[in-house]
Amino acid sequence: MTKSPPSFDYIVVGGGTAGLAVASRLSEDEAVRVLVIEAGGDHGSDPLVSTPGALVGQYGDPKYDWNFRSVPQPGRVGEARQPGLGPNHPASRGAVHIASPDIRVRPRLDPKYMSHPLDLEVLARHVQFVEKIVATKPLRSSFKMGEGGARLPPGLVGDTLEGAKEIVRRRLVSIWHVTGTCAMLPREKGGVVDRQLRVYGTRNVRVVDASVFPLQPLGNTQSVVYAVAERAADPINNCESVT
Numbered sequence: 001m002t003k004s005p006p007s008f009d010y011i012v013v014g015g016g017t018a019g020l021a022v023a024s025r026l027s028e029d030e031a032v033r034v035l036v037i038e039a040g041g042d043h044g045s046d047p048l049v050s051t052p053g054a055l056v057g058q059y060g061d062p063k064y065d066w067n068f069r070s071v072p073q074p075g076r077v078g079e080a081r082q083p084g085l086g087p088n089h090p091a092s093r094g095a096v097h098i099a100s101p102d103i104r105v106r107p108r109l110d111p112k113y114m115s116h117p118l119d120l121e122v123l124a125r126h127v128q129f130v131e132k133i134v135a136t137k138p139l140r141s142s143f144k145m146g147e148g149g150a151r152l153p154p155g156l157v158g159d160t161l162e163g164a165k166e167i168v169r170r171r172l173v174s175i176w177h178v179t180g181t182c183a184m185l186p187r188e189k190g191g192v193v194d195r196q197l198r199v200y201g202t203r204n205v206r207v208v209d210a211s212v213f214p215l216q217p218l219g220n221t222q223s224v225v226y227a228v229a230e231r232a233a234d235p236i237n238n239c240e241s242v243t
């Protein structure tokens with residue numbers, strides 16, 4: 001006799017920050033069966049995972065890192081040095097699209113950094129301010145200035161707004177707080193999920209993770225992901241609106 005396959009009330013795809021928080025909440029009811037499907041490995045006892053701060057050893061290693069890369073961003077040169085600046089509310093909007101019907105081909109990810117002139121203007125004005133700070137005692141002695149061990153490549157000077165904009169364009173790096181690729185917005189505004197986090201056009205497929213944020217949060221993303229997951233778990237159970 002063939003055994004019938006197990007059935008589940010919920011299938012959570014991705015056992016990351018949001019996925020496990022949602023699965024944990026949904027499975028509080030012992031009558032509810034939850035399946036979590038996670039593509040990554042089991043690194044529970046790996047010191048590179050369990051030691052705070054050790055994550056720098058994981059960068060670029062396919063054992064830990066999916067190594068997704070965006071399409072090249074125009075003008076960007078590469079490595080950055082302190083001091084760093086980050087726009088809390090970037091106005092530029094990127095895009096992610098499938099690149100092939102083959103699921104093994106990675107999607108095309110284009111963050112379109114600095115595509116909105118406001119982002120460039122705001123960061124450039126901050127660069128000008130930072131340039132003043134690093135040229136002022138006592139911080140001045142902590143930074144390499146001028147030819148030789150220069151802090152900035154030759155030709156980059158932040159004493160005019162245009163010069164500061166060039167510094168922004170050429171020194172831009174990203175810091176892994178990707179959000180908003182399936183934003184909770186009206187469909188006509190490019191939204192992917194509705195107020196119940198249901199994917200438009202589907203009956204019961206929901207997205208609960210950092211991708212549903214319609215705006216970049218002011219601070220770090222992780223705590224907001226937990227908040228979204230906690231907030232989403234009850235309505236998923238009760239089929240109510242999340243907002």
Ligand SMILES: Cc1cc2nc3c(=O)[nH]c(=O)nc-3n(C[C@H](O)[C@H](O)[C@H](O)COP(=O)(O)OP(=O)(O)OC[C@H]3O[C@@H](n4cnc5c(N)ncnc54)[C@H](O)[C@@H]3O)c2cc1C
Nearest residue numbers: 014015016017018037038039040176209210220221222225
């Ligand atoms: C290097 C780094 C440093 C960070 N530092 C900070 C920080 O200091 N503070 C902070 O607040 N935030 C930080 N973040 C951001 C934070 O980790 C994320 O915002 C948060 O984890 C996103 O949660 P999520 O649930 O949306 O996605 P994730 O936690 O990334 O979960 C997604 C899960 O889905 C799995 N998955 C992917 N594809 C599939 C598939 N096809 N099938 C099944 N499973 C799949 C992945 O393996 C992963 O486990 C950092 C991120 C990185 C990468």
